Amino acid sequence: MGAREPLSRARVVTAALALVERHGVEALSMRKLAAELGVEAMSLYNHVKNKDDVLDAIAEVVFADIALPAPTADWRTDALALAHAFRAAALAHPRTASLSLTRQLGYPALPVTEAALALMTRAGHDPEQAVHASRALLAYVIGTLLREINSTTDPDALRHTTLTTSGLPHVTASAAHLAVCHHESEYRFGLELLLDAVALRVAG
Amino acid sequence: MGAREPLSRARVVTAALALVERHGVEALSMRKLAAELGVEAMSLYNHVKNKDDVLDAIAEVVFADIALPAPTADWRTDALALAHAFRAAALAHPRTASLSLTRQLGYPALPVTEAALALMTRAGHDPEQAVHASRALLAYVIGTLLREINSTTDPDALRHTTLTTSGLPHVTASAAHLAVCHHESEYRFGLELLLDAVALRVAG
DNA sequence: CTTGACAAGCTTACGGCGTAAGTGGGACCG
DNA sequence: CGGTCCCACTTACGCCGTAAGCTTGTCAAG
Structure with missing residues (x-):
């Protein structure tokens, strides 16, 4: 003993x-x-300190695990890399990630926030637009990961509720959404969309 | 009595x-x-049925309160209107909205999902791209509203954690983010960004 | 009017929760 | 050796969700 x-x-x-x-x-x-x-x-x-302290602490781990990519010459490459790193960290601890994305974390999330901001500044935005753009990027990342994580954790929530509802007025949309579920490629799709728009805005 | x-x-x-x-x-x-x-x-x-049933029920209210705008000739107008209606419903019940955005709701969220999908289809996307694009739109909306709601509910969480951290290695980013907080205009900024990109993708 | 079924409230009870407060022993320092 | 401090343990309180059973009011059928 x-x-x-x-x-x-x-x-x-x-x-x-x-x-x-x-x-x-x-x-x-x-x-x-x-x-x-x-x-x-x-x-x-x-x-x-208390239970909340524990929850905060594990939520921080996800952010701490985001391996911030070293900046390259191309801000766009960096943006994709950042988003990818974020996603990797979230998917590495899916149930904890729900917490991380939901909870209000100040300091632990700062490196990521700052990286996104720096990126948008380098892309050519003025300071205020850079803030807006970086927040848009993070909002997309967070929104997408929330959905992805939830659907992974509980894969047929939508299907179940639709099927048990009699009358099924809206099967079309749910069926379409269920049919398309290559998460990674969808993530990239939206990301490219957003970055295209950023590039366009800066150029025009 | x-x-x-x-x-x-x-x-x-x-x-x-x-x-x-x-x-x-x-x-x-x-x-x-x-x-x-x-x-x-x-x-x-x-x-x-039980407490979870209660939580689901109140979370549904937010979605039920989204006044879906009637489609017009311009899909872009409709997209902005949908996003605006979503935001209005969320801000009308901020603390409940956190629940709604976080919980996995199947059927109650369907009308919104379908509206977004229809919109992207009308914009000219093929079916699969329309799914991707509508999800990107909703991810942005949800991510943004989560942030907005949290910062409204607990307005100085970030400021506090930054200030109480000695060493303050990253004040720049947090200060910049705090300085820019016109939620509504920021919401529109990201939205326009995204819709520009959608239009671009469809045209090109 | 009686009867019996049923809906919808109340009471009791159980096990689990977060945590305030106090206890005790072992490690280390004088 | 005595003191001090750390750190785990114990006890206890009030709250939680909810299973199970009980009571009461309502109303239709006989």
Whole structure:
């Protein structure tokens, strides 16, 4: 019965992340988290302020995992790379990513925000337009990833609700949307669309 | 001591919506909701399956409140009108809207989905591209509204976390983002950007 | 008028939750 | 060796969602 590795904030956060990825956010409780670490619930509070602190901490991990691409000569390449890195990080921890995209994170998200802003400035926007454009880019990325993650987690939510509704007034749209689900290529499609528009706006 | 108005699903949902708008989602409990209606918690279950059912129901309200604009000759006008209607409905119930944008809603969101799809088809896209483009539009709308709603609900979350962080390595970006906060005009900016790109893609 | 079914409220009860507050022992420093 | 501090444990409180059962008012059929 040797001494076990001592608890630490890092160990708590890691365990919380694992628990959320395995069973979803709603399954995360301080008691279960403690059990996971072979410890009583209240011991966690020596390393963590409260449950919200834990949620913030795991949400940050996703942003921390975004490998910001080094800027190249072409802002457009960089934009695609940034968006791709964002998506990769989100898909690496899908259930946690829902949290990250939803929660209001200030500082942890800043590097990404700033990268997007720098990018749009380099593209030739004036400062105010650069802010607008970078936010548009991030809004698209976040909106798309939210949808993608939800449909991955719960793949036939739409199909189910449509089929159990009698009368089916709107099958056409749902069928069309279900038929097209190559997430990655769709992501690129919207991205290119947006970047085309940015380029156009700067040129014209 | 006359007989009070009997409970009904509609009354429950209305009260839940009001409670959420007043005190936030985390303040919604079956007990408080019942108290609001002058009733005991378990009575609610005669009209509602469970708490999740309540949450779904209030989330639907936002979509139901989107006044779908009648199609005109110009798809672009219609796209702006749709986005504007979406935004109006979301801002009318901001705290509930977070739920609506986050939760996976199948059927209730369908009219909007279909309107966007129809619009992109009318713009000249082939069916598959129309799906992609409509999803891009909705992703932008949802991503933007999430940000807007969160920053309205909790206006200085970013400022606070930045200021309390010593070292402040990234003040530039956050300051720039804070300085620009005319939500409505920003919304239009990104929207026009996206629609320009759609028009371009169809023409070229 | 009686009866019995049914809808819709109330009561009780259970297990789980987050966390405030206090306890105790082991490690380290004087 | 005594003191101090860290850190895990224990206890306890009030809230939660909801299963199960009970009560009461309403109303149609006999």
